[in-house]
Amino acid sequence: MSTSHRGQRFVISGGASGIGLAVARLALQRGARVGLLDRDADALAVAARSLGGGAVALNCDVTDADAVNRAIADAAERLGGIDAIVNSAGIDLLAPLEDMRDADWSRVLAVNLTGPMLLCRAALPHLRRAGGGTIVNVSSGAGLSPLPNRTAYCAAKAGVIMFGKALAIEAASDGIRVNAVCPGAIDTPLFRTSYENAPDPAAALEAIRQRYAMQRIAQPEEVAEAVLYLSSAASSYVTGTALAVDGGRTFH
Numbered sequence: 001m002s003t004s005h006r007g008q009r010f011v012i013s014g015g016a017s018g019i020g021l022a023v024a025r026l027a028l029q030r031g032a033r034v035g036l037l038d039r040d041a042d043a044l045a046v047a048a049r050s051l052g053g054g055a056v057a058l059n060c061d062v063t064d065a066d067a068v069n070r071a072i073a074d075a076a077e078r079l080g081g082i083d084a085i086v087n088s089a090g091i092d093l094l095a096p097l098e099d100m101r102d103a104d105w106s107r108v109l110a111v112n113l114t115g116p117m118l119l120c121r122a123a124l125p126h127l128r129r130a131g132g133g134t135i136v137n138v139s140s141g142a143g144l145s146p147l148p149n150r151t152a153y154c155a156a157k158a159g160v161i162m163f164g165k166a167l168a169i170e171a172a173s174d175g176i177r178v179n180a181v182c183p184g185a186i187d188t189p190l191f192r193t194s195y196e197n198a199p200d201p202a203a204a205l206e207a208i209r210q211r212y213a214m215q216r217i218a219q220p221e222e223v224a225e226a227v228l229y230l231s232s233a234a235s236s237y238v239t240g241t242a243l244a245v246d247g248g249r250t251f252h
């Protein structure tokens, strides 16, 4: 079995921050070529510089189908093809249902569920042309086991798991594998927003920590290792799975 990524061409959405950026860094270290796709142009430029100029920057909002099609075509041209997609772009929303605005519900589903679909749809011809490939959707433990005040987020994250399973059937005959990772609490800007605005942030963070058997917050690199496993030949017989990387909360 090989975990080499030499020559593999990745497009990573949400690549300017957190888990997506950690995946990009590890993939580059292991010899891959990387397209970083993100809607935040400034963060994208900083991230690309932090990677030593080895990544291609693709400024794109994953909810805009035309922009996604253009970004994928651009990536294929600049990387010389595409072998691996990682859908890590995502947003959180903490709101009891009765306080949630229609626009917030729509945006969470658009970014966390429709976005991965748009990227997969645009990338499939390129993966096929490469003779096969991998797709990893970054879902969440919240897609396996619910969390309070997160109806939209949980629904979108459960949706992207089942979207991937259905696509895994469709794409298998083309040598394309589709899997999900379901992170727990990972120290990223998105995660920090879940407790920093609480009346007592330290207590809120402690309450989150207590949900996990391992009772700690993980680093983005710990999720990146799982994403790269599912993007490598080491997982050659794995498709349609949802791999919990959550220190023991969902026990999936």
Ligand SMILES: NC(=O)c1ccc[n+]([C@@H]2O[C@H](COP(=O)([O-])OP(=O)(O)OC[C@H]3O[C@@H](n4cnc5c(N)ncnc54)[C@H](O)[C@@H]3O)[C@@H](O)[C@H]2O)c1
Pocket: 013, 014, 015, 016, 017, 018, 019, 020, 037, 038, 039, 040, 043, 060, 061, 062, 063, 087, 088, 089, 090, 091, 092, 111, 115, 138, 139, 140, 141, 142, 182, 183, 184, 185, 186, 187, 188, 189, 190, 191
């Ligand atoms: N951090 C956690 O604890 C945690 C836990 C479970 C799941 N996740 C999931 O992991 C993924 C990555 O999250 P993170 O923690 O690294 O967050 P992050 O905020 O650090 O990074 C997310 C990136 O996605 C980008 N993005 C957001 N909306 C976008 C859009 N419409 N188009 C393009 N780019 C967009 C942001 O600009 C940002 O760079 C998300 O899907 C998130 O739901 C995170």
